[in-house]
Amino acid sequence: MASQTSSIVQSSLDALLEDESFLPGLTGQTRKQAFTSLGAILSTPNHIHKSFLRIPLENGKVVRIPAFRIQHNDTLGPYKGGIRFHESVNEEEVANLAALMTLKNALHEVPFGGGKGGVAINPRDYTVKDLHLICQKYVHYFSDILGPDKDIPAPDVGTGDREMDWMMAEYKSIRPGTTYRGSFTGKSVVNGGSLGRREATGKGVYFTFRYMLHDFLNEKRKWLSGTENKFAQTAFSYADRPLDIAVQGFGNVGSVAALEAYRCTHLKNKVVAVSDRNVTLYNSEGLDIPALAEFTSSNDGDLPTTEEELSKLKVKAEIMDRDEVLYLDVDVLMLAALEDQIHQENMKQIKARIIVEGANAPVTGEADEFLSDKGVIIVPDILANAGGVIVSYFEWLQGRETQFYSEDEVFKLLFDKMTATMDTILPQFFGDPFPLRQNCYIHAVMKLSTISYRHGKLY
Numbered sequence: 025m026a027s028q029t030s031s032i033v034q035s036s037l038d039a040l041l042e043d044e045s046f047l048p049g050l051t052g053q054t055r056k057q058a059f060t061s062l063g064a065i066l067s068t069p070n071h072i073h074k075s076f077l078r079i080p081l082e083n084g085k086v087v088r089i090p091a092f093r094i095q096h097n098d099t100l101g102p103y104k105g106g107i108r109f110h111e112s113v114n115e116e117e118v119a120n121l122a123a124l125m126t127l128k129n130a131l132h133e134v135p136f137g138g139g140k141g142g143v144a145i146n147p148r149d150y151t152v153k154d155l156h157l158i159c160q161k162y163v164h165y166f167s168d169i170l171g172p173d174k175d176i177p178a179p180d181v182g183t184g185d186r187e188m189d190w191m192m193a194e195y196k197s198i199r200p201g202t203t204y205r206g207s208f209t210g211k212s213v214v215n216g217g218s219l220g221r222r223e224a225t226g227k228g229v230y231f232t233f234r235y236m237l238h239d240f241l242n243e244k245r246k247w248l249s250g251t252e253n254k255f256a257q258t259a260f261s262y263a264d265r266p267l268d269i270a271v272q273g274f275g276n277v278g279s280v281a282a283l284e285a286y287r288c289t290h291l292k293n294k295v296v297a298v299s300d301r302n303v304t305l306y307n308s309e310g311l312d313i314p315a316l317a318e319f320t321s322s323n324d325g326d327l328p329t330t331e332e333e334l335s336k337l338k339v340k341a342e343i344m345d346r347d348e349v350l351y352l353d354v355d356v357l358m359l360a361a362l363e364d365q366i367h368q369e370n371m372k373q374i375k376a377r378i379i380v381e382g383a384n385a386p387v388t389g390e391a392d393e394f395l396s397d398k399g400v401i402i403v404p405d406i407l408a409n410a411g412g413v414i415v416s417y418f419e420w421l422q423g424r425e426t427q428f429y430s431e432d433e434v435f436k437l438l439f440d441k442m443t444a445t446m447d448t449i450l451p452q453f454f455g456d457p458f459p460l461r462q463n464c465y466i467h468a469v470m471k472l473s474t475i476s477y478r479h480g481k482l483y
């Protein structure tokens with residue numbers, strides 16, 4: 025587990041150990057021992073599976089590609105989490121992402137544990153045929169440990185419904201006769217995927233932000249205006265003000281979150297900047313997000329990078345360096361690219377007072393502490409980007425029932441679930457001095473501890 029995750033888990037356990045109203049059946053030495061056990065359980069994964077996939081490429085070469093499936097914790101149900109295709113994939117990163125899935129599912133009361141997979145490739149360097157073979161081999165190598173009641177993968181960075189369809193098909197042929205629909209989520213809709221799954225993470229990211237700054241704030245206006253809490257003051261200073269938003273990353277999460285912001289009528293917000301791996305586009309009057317989203321869908325996912333492309337699209341924007349998106353003078357920064365984007369070297373240049381983590385772990389521990397001390401609200405990954413896994417859960421249920429929900433039903437269920445989590449977390453967050461991440465971790469760890477205790481596993 026990366027140091028930030030493990031240190032917040034540990035401090036959550038320390039706070040719960042002191043709070044004797046939590047698990048009152050555990051006292052004295054037994055209590056201490058039980059909490060030490062929990063620390064040991066949560067700080068290490070249950071299983072690390074690693075293989076080298078041998079792939080004869082279309083160009084005639086044969087390569088061996090490192091591939092992982094790490095199963096962190098299954099206290100709440102089968103392991104669940106995406107499979108990432110990215111050249112930086114390594115064991116430590118996948119293990120940390122698996123731990124985040126355990127916490128994310130516990131926080132939102134999704135009956136799954138936490139797992140994650142990864143393949144160390146840049147998918148852009150491979151042909152469609154190569155990628156198909158990589159997916160088949162991944163399932164082949166890990167088929168014993170995967171399954172609808174064991175470990176259920178989903179898309180992550182670099183993968184999507186195409187890869188999940190291929191993987192599910194391979195699983196089905198390796199294990200004929202099993203209830204294969206629930207073996208992978210994030211599949212295409214024609215192949216048993218859920219309506220709304222593709223947009224779920226981005227929609228959930230924007231919904232989390234909107235619910236906190238609009239619905240919750242309006243309802244609790246009186247109570248919030250009286251609190252001394254620095255985060256409540258930050259939130260309050262934004263109430264009823266037009267907000268400028270910058271979005272880092274314009275993939276499946278960032279583009280949908282930006283579209284939601286563009287279309288939102290509850291808040292007076294403007295998306296003034298978006299970025300991707302090549303470029304930042306900026307317009308202080310607000311960008312034409314639908315036009316940009318349309319462009320990327322027919323341009324291999326990339327934003328326009330030249331004046332000609334922009335003028336053809338009739339989009340007015342200043343072209344800036346890729347990382348400039350982080351340092352703009354905006355109110356809100358949505359991070360929907362990769363991990364470790366705000367860190368010790370650049371944290372002092374951040375001007376946004378609200379940061380929403382659409383990606384997993386985009387802010388390092390040092391930067392998190394530094395910005396939180398200044399009253400910056402960081403809406404953490406496990407709260408904000410859970411829309412994907414929540415709708416994965418609905419997909420898994422629909423696959424079991426072979427009964428499918430409408431898109432409206434899916435989004436209603438999603439927003440209801442996220443609302444329930446926020447209604448539990450936010451009153452505490454605005455009332456005590458801990459950052460939102462710590463509040464979320466305490467809640468998730470409480471859930472995991474309670475169930476481990478009820479299972480008789482704490483000794």
Ligand code: GLU
Nearest residue numbers: 105106178180412413416
């Ligand atoms: N990869 C997504 C995440 O990090 C979704 C996982 C899932 O749907 O299982 O939350």
